[in-house]
Amino acid sequence: MVIAYIRPDKNFDAALEQLQLINSYAVSNNLVIDDEFIDQTSQNKRLEKREKVTNYFRQNNGATLLVSDVWVLSTNMEDIIQMFSCLLKNNFSVHFIKRSVIISQQSSVMLVLGLMDHLRQTMQNESKKVIGRPVGSRSNSKFDKYMNEILGFIKEKKSVSEMARTLKVSRSSLKDFIESRELKQVAFGSLLPEESVNAEEQVISTISCPKEYKL
Numbered sequence: 456m457v458i459a460y461i462r463p464d465k466n467f468d469a470a471l472e473q474l475q476l477i478n479s480y481a482v483s484n485n486l487v488i489d490d491e492f493i494d495q496t497s498q499n500k501r502l503e504k505r506e507k508v509t510n511y512f513r514q515n516n517g518a519t520l521l522v523s524d525v526w527v528l529s530t531n532m533e534d535i536i537q538m539f540s541c542l543l544k545n546n547f548s549v550h551f552i553k554r555s556v557i558i559s560q561q562s563s564v565m566l567v568l569g570l571m572d573h574l575r576q577t578m579q580n581e582s583k584k585v586i587g588r589p590v591g592s593r594s595n596s597k598f599d600k601y602m603n604e605i606l607g608f609i610k611e612k613k614s615v616s617e618m619a620r621t622l623k624v625s626r627s628s629l630k631d632f633i634e635s636r637e638l639k640q641v642a643f644g645s646l647l648p649e650e651s652v653n654a655e656e657q658v659i660s661t662i663s664c665p666k667e668y669k670l
Contacts, residue, residue, distance in 0.1 A: 456518040457486050462494040462527045473523040475637055480521065480552045482606055488521070498526075502534040509541075517546040524553040525574045532575055539567060555654035569658040576663055598624070598632040605629075609639055 459477045463470040470493055481488050494508050502509065512518075520542065522528065529535045539558070542549055548559045551570065558567055598605065601622055608618045615633065619626040633639065 456489045456515055457481070457521065458515060458518050459488045459491045459521050460494065460527065461492065461523075462496070462498075464498050464526065464530070466498075467526055468523060471636070473527070475640070476523050476552055477521045478602070478606065478638075479640065480550070482610070486519070486521070487603060490515075498530045501531065502529060502537055512542065512545070512547070518548075520547050520549045522549065522551060525551055525570050526577065530574070530578055532571070532578075535571055535574055539571065543567075554658055556658055563655075565659045565662075566655050569655075569660075569662050572662045573658060576661070596632055598629060605633065605638060609633070 459474065459481070461470050461473045461477070463473070468476075474491075478488070480486075492508070492511060494505075496505055496508070512520075525535065528538045543558065543560050543562075546560060548557060550557045554570065554573070556566060556570070558570065601624075604622070605618060608621070613621075615630045616626055619629045622629070
């Protein structure tokens with residue numbers, strides 16, 4: 456099972472931006488998203504109080520989880536350690552799209568630690584808190600259920616008129632949906648960050664150790 460997990464936050468990316476990135480990644484890697492979980496709980500809410508998401512993950516043991524970045528899981532270091540531990544214990548494969556890395560039970564300890572330390576550094580960066588983007592969320596659309604089909608049609612270079620006839624929907628409404636969701640960019644992966652050849656090594660290399668203090 457492939458799950459898109461989205462959690463908007465005022466200091467980071469809106470739900471629609473995350474969804475576009477995840478859909479683009481899925482199409483580029485021939486993955487079919489089976490379920491989409493948009494978690495609207497505040498980043499201030501600790502993991503022990505997020506029963507809905509913890510129960511959801513527990514029920515989907517062994518799934519493939521697509522997230523835009525580490526902070527989506529949590530911005531609290533204690534919670535991210537527990538989240539990583541439990542996801543890996545339950546045989547999840549977690550794709551961090553902006554980092555271009557995947558963690559699973561077979562991943563190196565250094566990669567996992569590198570992702571956690573990257574989050575630690577990000578949360579210590581005061582400028583990130585100041586520059587942050589406003590909270591965003593996407594409105595539901597009657598076309599959401601056709602998302603994978605529409606992306607497939609776009610890759611096949613079908614016209615909007617052809618798609619509308621196949622789906623038996625309004626051409627103008629479908630056109631608006633495709634444009635508002637930037638589905639042409641999603642379908643051809645143009646929203647994805649440039650993938651690094653040595654992504655894992657780059658994550659590990661960002662680990663920051665305390666400086667040596669002179670006595």
